[in-house]
Amino acid sequence: TALMLAAQNGHKEVVELLIEEGADVNAKNNNGWTALMLAAQNGHKEAAGLLIEEGADVNAKNNNGWTALMLAAWNGHKEVVELLIENGADVNAKDKDGWTALMIAAQNGHKEVVELLIEEGADVNAKDVYGLTALMLASQNVNKEVVELLIEKGAKVNAQTYTGKTALMYASENGHKEVVKLLLERGADVDAKNKDGWTALGLASQNGHKEIVKLLKSYGAKR
Template sequence: MTGQSRAKPCSWLSRFRRRARLTGDDSDDGGGSHCSTLPVRGARGTAPGPAHARARREPLVRGLPAGLRPPDEARLPEQEARRPPLAFRSRGGERPRPTAGRGPPGGYNRGYATKHVVEGLEPRTLYRFRLKVTSPSGECEYSPLVSVSTTREPISSEHLHQAVSVNDEDLLVRILQGGRVKVDVPNKFGFTALMVAAQKGYTRLVKILVSNGTDVNLKNGSGKDSLMLACYAGHLDVVKYLRRHGASWQARDLGGCTALHWAADGGHCSVIEWMIKDGCEVDVVDTGSGWTPLMRVSAVSGNQRVASLLIDAGANVNVKDRNGKTPLMVAVLNNHEELVQLLLDKGADASVKNEFGKGVLEMARVFDRQSVVSLLEERKKKQRPKKSCVC
């Protein structure tokens, strides 16, 4: 070992080697010995002290015999054992820094423990370790070189979601056939693999997941299911497939909105048209504000094509929400001038008052919607009856 003097073997160390395993045992050798690990290369040892010796902090494997492999992830216990013959402890609760045989050494380990486990190891990687044992008198000895290697990284839910995110069908099939990962396990955002595939429009992945038993009606943290996400994103093939496998138009998110509300927000007319043909209720009301999909269009996007499609399918242009507002009022407040024109053309009543007795013209003036004010005033003049002339 470069830069280190090798001490003479002592009788207590010989006894110690015959008796102890690296995981430690509960017997007391009577010597009050101290041990620590030392890397094979690049170590910087310090002079041993009377009771403790410092060494480069290296991970300690669970057993010295060759071929024994450490776990890929574990933790270092902080409770001090009572003089076990082979003991190990992290200073100040620090996390150990493993070192590969091909890389630089890690940190320091010092103290007592019954076992030492290593976190953050790379899969399929060779690691090398040595143990430095120091007696109370300052004598020290190094163990023979131990080479250990980690196994393949186990398949986890992260691999499942990664396969879906990159639209990798082959990897997804291999993971599901392995049987170690549940198909409905959510990611860190609360989305199942089916939700992600439906939102991205990966129809083949959706079919694979459904055939492997995923629940099409599961919801994320905001209450949205896969059908709502597909409707909002405009993936008609996914919408049709989910409907054939049990997805419901009646499902609601935490705000009380249905798939048609989200399809109206997304503005995909082909999806909305098919939903209506499939029996989706066109004037369904959310449980929060009492808004229909037409009112959502008036508030959010102002999309004329979506509004016209809903109205032609039977949506009520004069329906009121919980506060007495109509789609026309909502469109005026959000300054959707073209939508206001469409609603008036489709029969919206501009004389309706809300619960505070205010009409659309007054609302437009209060919120300084000058273009909408001009439109409403012009429409009002056209609706005035002409005076008859008496000869």
């Protein structure tokens, strides 16, 4: 709709005009997106604020179960995240795969958004349908500062997915030495095994990460 296009591009005056002329603020496109989602994804705080004032549903979900909050978190738009939470956005809403806004922000390395979401009550140990946590996603994507922050805020270092994988395994497998070191310092179980019997050491070896193999061995990893 015209309203969606105006919101997507942050044209506040046009958004205002269209609403005055009777545009439906909660209309959805074929993918289930609303004007508010488009404004949030693109970081247009003023347009988003106006849509909310005019009755836009802050917790509406698109066809994948994503909310405006998740979309703002994906792109690290902290001010929009703040605005949405102030107006009742559910910080622990989940998409179809069980992802929360916190997981999304953690995966993408948006530290300030991660911090804000936790302050506002986001569950730091929430799991998706596979048992993945925000800590695992940050470890997998080499966001060391986010990993540190999540642990400080109570993330379980030794949480496992439903196939038994830990944050340490993800970091070891992907060659993220700094993250591996940090996780070990914070009490990661070096001998944990996944359902196939693999340890972090095995995964690091399989992927040729020599420095990580040395590091894991220095923490007592045997196989």
